[in-house]
Amino acid sequence: MKLVCASATDAPAMASAHAQAFDRPWDAATFKTFLAGPGAYAFVAAGEDPMGVVLCRAMGGEAEVLTLAVPPWARRQGIGVALMTAAMGAARAVGASVMFLEVDIDNVAAVGLYERLGFSRAGLRKAYYDRGANGRADALVMRLDLTSSAH
Ligand SMILES: CC(C)(COP(=O)(O)OP(=O)(O)OC[C@H]1O[C@@H](n2cnc3c(N)ncnc32)[C@H](O)[C@@H]1OP(=O)(O)O)[C@@H](O)C(=O)NCCC(=O)NCCS
DSSP: OEEEEOOGGGHHHHHHHHHHHOSSOOOHHHHHHHHHSTTEEEEEEESSSOOEEEEEEEETTEEEEEEEEOOGGGOSSSHHHHHHHHHHHHHHHTTOOEEEEEEETTOHHHHHHHHHTTOEEEEEEEEEEEOGGGOEEEEEEEEEETTTOOO
């Protein structure tokens, strides 16, 4: 596995990884649009098939994780941590001192990953996610101080 700082040509790879990880995936055009936005950047875990993607935005001293996805067959090998560590380093490199993200409060894997990286619970957005027939789910807002993080 190799981490690649992504450009628009990697949008199909990003969409492929995302489609395997989410019920409502973002397509390549959506990734291209996000990447063209101010402060946006992404990393792809490249293998024979795409093994993951993280997409972020950093501006005004703050960074935000827009999405993180690792396909089921590539999980529990440290790819999520590697993608997030690259994203955190890139945020620091452009002067961000804090990183935020939102995550479904019931997403045990993702919350575990973020807490392992030093993120703490900073807030709750009630009924933030639409789960279709399964109703709505709360989002946890998580925060990491990039100046003191060990990763
Ligand atoms: C969350 C996700 C990105 C994790 O990717 P990953 O490559 O498997 O993560 P890692 O292998 O780097 O795991 C790092 C740590 O996270 C935690 N973790 C990961 N998956 C977990 C699980 N299923 N249950 C509990 N903890 C988990 C563990 O602490 C793990 O360390 P360990 O394997 O040494 O126990 C992946 O499960 C995924 O894509 N899920 C669907 C999409 C999603 O939820 N994205 C995040 C939305 S905010």
